[in-house]
Amino acid sequence: MARFMLTSQARDAVGLLALAVVLLVVDLTITGHFHRNLALQAIIFAIAAVGLTLLLGFAGQVSLGQNAFVAIGAYALGNMVQKVGLHPLPALAVSTLLPAIVGYAVSRPILRLSGHYLALATLALGASAYIFASQWTSVTGGLDPGIVDLPKLALVPGLERDQLFTLAALCLLAVMGFSLLLVHSPVGRALQAICTSETVAAGAGIRVDRTKAAIFALAAAFAGLSGGLYALFMRSFNATSFSILLSIELLMMVIVGSLSTIWGALVGALLVVLLPHMLEHFEAAKLFIYGAIMTLVVMFMPNGLASTLFAGVNRLLRGDRAR
Secondary structure (H helix, E strand, C coil), rough: CCCCCCCHHHHHHHHHHHHHHHHHHHHHHHCCCHHHHHHHHHHHHHHHHHHHHHHHHHCCCCCCCCCHHHHHHHHHHHHHHHHHCCCHHHHHHHHHHHHHHHHHHHHHHHCCHHHHHHHHHHHHHHHHHHHHHHHHHHCCCCCCCCCCCCCCCCCCCCCCCCCHHHHHHHHHHHHHHHHHHCCHHHHHHHHHHHHHHHHHHCCCCCHHHHHHHHHHHHHHHHHHHHHHHHHHHCCCHHHHHHHHHHHHHHHHHHHHCCCCCCCHHHHHHEEEEEECCCCCCCHHHHHHHHHHHHHHHHHHHHCCCCHHHHHHHHHHHHHHHHH
């Protein structure tokens, strides 16, 4: 019997369709406030994690400052809605575009660094963003009160059901679809070449500086979109939501999920969002358990949890075909 094998593009298209079905089922079946909020948080943070996967996993550029772009997106949306009177949808567009512009501007000097110097520079960016969010009270409201009483999202007036979940799910599907197309495009191959060796990539005619700046800006845009959705989700928030710990959590999502596939961001985001609630009865040991999970993943699943699971499924399917 002839073996039927899907190309990677076809598998990703099927996966994207399956993701849409799963999100629709979750939207229609999960009605409990607590579990629905957990799912929504996972969706929101997965969007930022996808951008970091492109930046770190495909371009090989470390960033510990993604909290800065999430904060810019959240505060941009809050100010556009409250002070300018903009509708949440165009405000969400601003919260995506503004971090992209800032990200592109700061990437030019920052990405001249590499290794731990780049990590330290982006860490400084994230720390500076937290200080600005805490002190620039005319824009951010500081630590107290912050941004408060954003209106509940109502895309369709009079509709009682939760419309933010639908919007966030559509944003996730758009981000995933765009990222998968990017990975399979010549740009995606250029990113992988840069990750392998910037010198070789430059010798092959790839504009390394321009490509790195563009992917840094794209990751910042995704983080800003995540921040805008987070603002709509929380409706009231302050600078403590955007500390450097947020960047660490996003990095954990990517490392635990997978550095080699966009799908890992979904697995990592779901795991990192669910873990604190699963470990609520083990408060004293929570940090130890986090560290143990990270250590086990790095030691035994160097490609990430998602890649390991996908590889296992593929081996099972090949075994069935062989029989």
